[in-house]
Amino acid sequence: MKKQLLLVTIFTFSTVFLFAQNEKEYIANGLAAYNKGDRNEALRIFSEMIERFPKNKNGWNNRGYMYFLRGEDANAIADYTKAIKIDPEDISLYLNRSDAYISSGDYNAGLADLTKVVEISPTSYWGWLGRGQAFNGKNLFDKAIADLSKAISLKPTGTAYTERGLSYSHLKKYDLAIADFDKAISLEPDFIDPYINKAQTIQLTTLKFEEPIRIITEGIKNAGGTGAAKGSNCRGEFYLANNNNAEALDDFKKYLTVFAPTAAVLNNKGTAEGKLKI
Numbered sequence: 001m002k003k004q005l006l007l008v009t010i011f012t013f014s015t016v017f018l019f020a021q022n023e024k025e026y027i028a029n030g031l032a033a034y035n036k037g038d039r040n041e042a043l044r045i046f047s048e049m050i051e052r053f054p055k056n057k058n059g060w061n062n063r064g065y066m067y068f069l070r071g072e073d074a075n076a077i078a079d080y081t082k083a084i085k086i087d088p089e090d091i092s093l094y095l096n097r098s099d100a101y102i103s104s105g106d107y108n109a110g111l112a113d114l115t116k117v118v119e120i121s122p123t124s125y126w127g128w129l130g131r132g133q134a135f136n137g138k139n140l141f142d143k144a145i146a147d148l149s150k151a152i153s154l155k156p157t158g159t160a161y162t163e164r165g166l167s168y169s170h171l172k173k174y175d176l177a178i179a180d181f182d183k184a185i186s187l188e189p190d191f192i193d194p195y196i197n198k199a200q201t202i203q204l205t206t207l208k209f210e211e212p213i214r215i216i217t218e219g220i221k222n223a224g225g226t227g228a229a230k231g232s233n234c235r236g237e238f239y240l241a242n243n244n245n246a247e248a249l250d251d252f253k254k255y256l257t258v259f260a261p262t263a264a265v266l267n268n269k270g271t272a273e274g275k276l277k278i
Contacts, residue, residue, distance in 0.1 A: 023049065023056050030062055042066050057083040061093055064100070073104040091117045095126055098134070107138050125155040133163055141167040158188030165197055174205050185219075192227035195219025196234045209242040229258035233265060240272055248272040 026049035033041040046063035053059055064079030080097035087093065094113040101110035111134050117127030132147035148164040151157075165180030178201055184194035196219065199212035213235060220231040236251030249272040252265055259265075 023053050023058065026053070027058055027062065034066070039066055039069055043070075055086060057086040057090065057093065060086070061096065064096060068096070068100050068103070073100045076100040077104070089120060091121050091124055091127065094120075095130060098130055102134060102137065107134055110134050111138075123154060125151050125157075125160075128154065129157075129160055129163070132160075132167075136163060136167055136170075139170070141170045156183075156187065158184040158191040158194060161187065162191070162194045162197060165194065165201075169197070169201050174201055177201050189222045190224070190227065192219050192223040192231045195223075196231060199234065199238070203238065209238050213238050213242075226258055229255050233259075236272075237268060240268055243275070245272045245275040249276065 026045060030042045030045040030049070033039075033045060043063060043066040046059050046066060049056065049059040050063060060079045060083035064076045064083065067073075067079060068076040077097055077100045080093055080100060084090070084093045084097065094117045098110040098113035098117075101107075101113065111131060114127055114131035114134060117124050118131065121127060128147045128151035132144045132151060135141070135144035135147060144167040145164055148160055148167065151160045152164065161180045161184035165177040165184065168174070168177035168180060178198055181194040181198035181201070184191065185198070188194075195215055199215040199219075202215070203209060203212040216231050216235040216238065220228045220235065223231060232251040233255040236248045236255065239245070239248035239251060249269060252269040252272065255265060256269070
């Protein structure tokens with residue numbers, strides 16, 4: 001690889017100078033590769049940018065995100081940390097690093113970054129939302145509700161209401177949970193998660209399936225695409241528990257046409273198939 005770069009340098013003054021003369025061009029080229037789905041090329045471009053412009057936070061941040069998408073949380077964290085050292089007041093860097101920390105299972109470090117975000121920018125919707133989600137992940141539901149309520153006051157979104165609804169549900173405040181899920185649906189009717197959570201809450205409290213299945217079916221219709229596939233898996237679980245095995249199998253197959261198989265989905269699919277053979 002080094003010899004190839006050397007030859008290119010001799011004849012074209014290097015691909016770096018031909019295609020990326022400054023930081024902005026590197027960023028544009030990297031994002032173009034990413035948008036085309038070539039994450040490996042984007043990673044290479046941002047790595048090259050870092051070599052030439054190591055004091056530019058965007059190179060570290062963008063490469064960190066490429067690592068994060070590859071599931072390389074440790075590498076992502078290392079790059080985000082480099083970016084933060086360059087600009088410790090940029091809240092987007094802490095938000096990104098918090099995602100990587102939480103993905104790696106380190107909720108405490110993620111919470112520390114999110115706390116830094118709301119300290120630097122008390123009006124950051126993303127900071128309050130992210131910290132509320134992290135508190136939910138640590139089963140600190142009262143703290144989650146406080147942060148998510150702050151997020152809602154700044155920017156009422158389906159995601160924030162859904163997350164707060166989950167907090168209420170875990171605290172067995174089911175009426176408040178359902179009210180939040182309904183609000184989320186009214187704000188973002190094509191967002192499948194509040195339909196799923198509302199249906200699960202109603203099934204949990206009534207032990208019946210007709211209304212939960214109706215809710216999920218409505219969500220599937222409104223969401224379409226990957227949301228519909230995600231909803232189909234939930235509806236399939238309801239069908240399976242209610243011994244509607246043919247309908248359950250059909251829903252699990254719909255899910256698997258979009259998403260990679262998981263052990264739980266394959267197990268449920270196998271159970272439905274087994275019951276149909278009896």
